[in-house]
Amino acid sequence: MSTFILLTITGLGLAALYFLVASGLSLIYGLMDVLNFAHGAFLTMGGYAAWLIGDATGSFTLGVLAALVICTLLAALMETTLLRRLYGSHVPQVLLTVGLLLAITALIRSIYGSDAHPLTTPAWMNETTEILGAPIPNNRFLLILVAVAVYLAMSAFLARTRYGLIIRAGVENRAMVTALGIDVRRAFTLVFAIGGALAALAGALTGAINNAVSPEQGINLLIYAFIVVIIGGLGSFRGSALAAILVGLLQQYANFYGLVGAGDLIVVLMLAAILLIRPQGLLGRVAT
């Protein structure tokens, strides 16, 4: 029983991480039709900013906050200066965002080296709390709490603010939003900035649970995030949350109860099944 509880809560922790990465990706694709591979670069930059500023100030929290601010601004800058020129041109967009991912990853590697760097976190994060006999690392609770807070805050933002309304409508039909007299480009910048912030948060928290940051952490996590986005439904915020929980839990259970590597295999099989049975994803809309 305690093993199952441990697997469930650590699985939910993994799901929380996937959700933080995938929700930004999904909103960006839904509103802007952009498959943003550069999201992985923000994951890495978020981790490194948290490490560098956390080390300089001696505060992990300050490091995370600084990572959030830096990546939010960089994402807004990237959207306004580079990506805005390429809306509607899918191949150049993919080339640009893949290029940025590879270039930024290489730049980080060339400056800080290929080795992982230890990330200092508060001691309580590495301690455990016992739940029904299962010792759960506290950093998993932090991940889950942060993801729940982000989910609630984003849900309120999407439901109750005018920009949230514009984003929800824009995910359905961007052209019609402009035909109502709305400058949708501002919403693009905002969504990209939110995506950058969420990626930074995920990058810093990935560093926290691994106790280290590495140049490849963005690329590694990005693959699972794309799987979550597709399973949840491109453009669906709630779909990303649901798919992240399914993927995180299944991966943990399969890795423990199945063969070595069964976690990754089951996730890929789940992706294939969704693409065959419900190509629009669990909560995605059928394209019209």
Next chain:
Amino acid sequence: MSTPETVLSVSSLDVHLGESHVLQGVSFEVRSGGVTALLGRNGVGKTTTLRGLLGLVPRKGEILLEGRDISRLHTHEVVRLGVGYVPENRDVFAGLTVQENLRLAERPGGPHHYDLVYELFPRLRERLRQRAGTMSGGEQQMLALARALLNDNRLLLIDEPSQGLAPHLVTQLADALARVASLVTVVLVEQNLNLVRRLARDAVVLDQGRVVWTGDVGGLLNDDERTRDYLGVGVAR
């Protein structure tokens, strides 16, 4: 050259969509007040003309709205100058409620004519919390019109409003459109010629991306041969 009576003047409007040269030098004028019908067979470029006027497709040519060139403006800028749009397939936001669809349509600065909208379409007031995607085709059409009517407009572009509606709903729609036309100048794309006869004063006929006839609606629809030549149908009288 537009006159003070002219709301819209279009000269040499060209639109390419992929390999197709859809609009080939379309020119026409829309007089102030009443309805100008944009007619033609399927696929001649009527919807593309409306989308071109709004900048929803890349276009070339001169488009004057009350004398001001709007051909280089973004879609949202054209709309904010007072051009309302009701698209062909309604394009209501299915996942948003009726109330959210209307809130989204509010242009900054107002005023927002909720009284007019609820007077024309009382059903919408009863369904404010309903998701637009769960409404009937007729109700979605009401919502699409309401979104445009919520704001002050100089010109309203309405594309195939009767498409897919039951006959009794077309009659209701015609009543609402007649009221709308008394308030604002309308460019109407419509296949239902009885509706056109009831509502429109002027007509512009397109064929293969070019204007082939302009004039008063009666002059077109009362001439069976001309109607058959240009529109490919006879008119029931």
